[in-house]
Amino acid sequence: MSNTLTDKVWSREEFEQQLREKGRGYHIYHPLHVLMYEGKLSQKQMQLWVANRYYYQIAIPIKDAAILSNCPDREVRRGWIQRIFDHDGSGHIAEGGEGGIEAWIHLGAAVGLTREEVTSLKLVAPAAKFAVDAYINFARQRPWQESVCSSLTELFAPHIHQQRIDSWPDMYPWINAEGMQYFKNRLTQARRDVEQGLAITLDYFSQSRALQERALEILQFKLDVLWALADAIMLQSCDVKIENGVQYVRQDQV
């Protein structure tokens, strides 16, 4: 256990390295995502993944608006507001300005879900909502610098997006390639977004070693949100056995 009173502040480079090492707990290693990458999920399972993750997608601009509403720094707001446009869209849909939420609905269509099946949220598992809502409530209730820090799972996102772009055409050839546009857009957006989020985090939390360790805790919280979201989708969509082969049953199956 470190002693944050006497331990010295990490350099900017050391601190960034500590943040990046948290990537070991990124949900790219969750068994559901490993099965997905290996092409082992059925169409129904891919549909449930897309439908549940939609709840995360629509939470993003609400979370970012909560950050804006807690942030008195105009310069930060001027940069951060781009994230809301990225997801909600900022122009006519026919002109390509439809945004990430609309792109996710297209992904739903590409895996065989109607717009209503996606947007009604009727396929979303309760535990998926609880995980995502924890992220929204964090952004509403915590200082804006902490919420900015919690967004830094974006450091690890390009890897998982690229994995999907690379493997899905081979593993899931039935998924319409146009449905992959969300992941292609995020490759660029996430790399740009992370610059602002990382700069704010490295500046603010480097005031003390205790704050730097707090930043690692916050990033862990966000990793936990993503892992719990994958857990919820797994329990909803996979055949699960516990202990010595006892069949897991969902609440709607008892």
Next chain:
Amino acid sequence: MSNTLTDKVWSREEFEQQLREKGRGYHIYHPLHVLMYEGKLSQKQMQLWVANRYYYQIAIPIKDAAILSNCPDREVRRGWIQRIFDHDGSGHIAEGGEGGIEAWIHLGAAVGLTREEVTSLKLVAPAAKFAVDAYINFARQRPWQESVCSSLTELFAPHIHQQRIDSWPDMYPWINAEGMQYFKNRLTQARRDVEQGLAITLDYFSQSRALQERALEILQFKLDVLWALADAIMLQSCDVKIENGVQYVRQDQV
């Protein structure tokens, strides 16, 4: 699908029956609790269950204080405040006034956990926190009548408490009988509490069929919280295999 505009209001008895039928989704049927009842959990698994559930126990008075803070009705508050005493205690510990949270710490001791292992929350799974926090945030953000309704899983609680009192001495003889005091206390408390919660719910939500159906949704939300909590403990404490025997790994195991 019912039409809440034309469907008629259920009688008080029908409405209560509809609420009670939601008990089919109570977490007494969760595979983890079935294994527990059958005596199939190890000491380590019982410890993790107690440690995770402690996070739920400490949430109860915070949730009830949120209800008080949203409720302008003095008569309701005068009854509801008893719940806070039930959990926080209302007298000297040596005089038996220690309350449910302290009794739960005693249950921790009875299964072999130190006070610090329980109260530090270090054994609590992130997804367990997300589920319990969803309940607290519901009580903070929704009208007090909805929060009262969400407490009605107490209708089903005496059954699960009695099950534990009956089966644990045989199934888990190593658990000190004094540790069971929490469940014994709750048999009386839950039956008394539910009278007020049920009366308020039957009165308020019987203003329309739409409200009555809203009450069923709210009770389902609370059943989902308890089920998701059991899911989180199961994934943390049990051997889990998905699909064709793929081992589930926890985030701290990757």
